[in-house]
Amino acid sequence: MRSKYGLIEVPISTKEQPKKMKSITIVGNNKSESLTIFESDFIFARAQQNYVDVYFNTETGMQQETFRSTLSNIMKQLPKAWQVHRSYLVNLDYLQTVEGNARKRFIRISLTDETIPISQVYYKALTKRLSNSSQELQN
Structure with a gap:
């Protein structure tokens, strides 16, 4: 199936994007599941069957929140998230x-x-x- 979809492209961030603190709300499938954090505080997310653990930065250190959701649903809600593995x-x-x-x-x-x-599928897109x-930083 992977060959059916071809190469995975990772969009390159542009310099025109504002660097202000933007808050985002992550919502799970259950009614009571929601989390509002700054976009830059998201660290990583790990999927395990029907649940996704979202790890984020706070003033007291890294914290974790569990949502009943799919990884693709969480990815749509997190603009700074890059998929590096199926989970x-x-x-x-x-x-x-x-x-x-x-x-x-x-x-x-x-x-x-x-x-x-x-x-391996996501490695090529990540290295690109x-x-x-790094080329943008040098310019």
């Missing part, structure tokens, strides 16, 4: 390193010791996005 979304602002070899790659994120796997970001 993970990541905010690239918190990216520290990309490590591993051709068979097994993973990401290290600041504020946590957890390693996040990168699927990161190389374009």
Whole structure:
């Protein structure tokens, strides 16, 4: 099925985007599930069956909120989220390193010791996005 969809493209952020603090509300399938955070405070999300754990930054450190939802539904609500694996979304602002070899790659994120796997399908799009970001910084 993956070959049916072709390459995965990761859009490049533009310099014209404002850097102000924008708040977002994440809503789950249950009525009582909602979380309002700043867009820049989102760190990563992990899907486990019918639930998604959203990790975000607060004044007291990293916190987690669980939603009954799909990863694709949460991704639509988080503009800074990049999918790096079938079960993970990541905010690239918190990216520290990309490590591993051709068979097994993973990401290290600041504020946590957890390693996040990168699927081979998403690796090409991620490296393209990161190389374009570094070229923009040099200009």
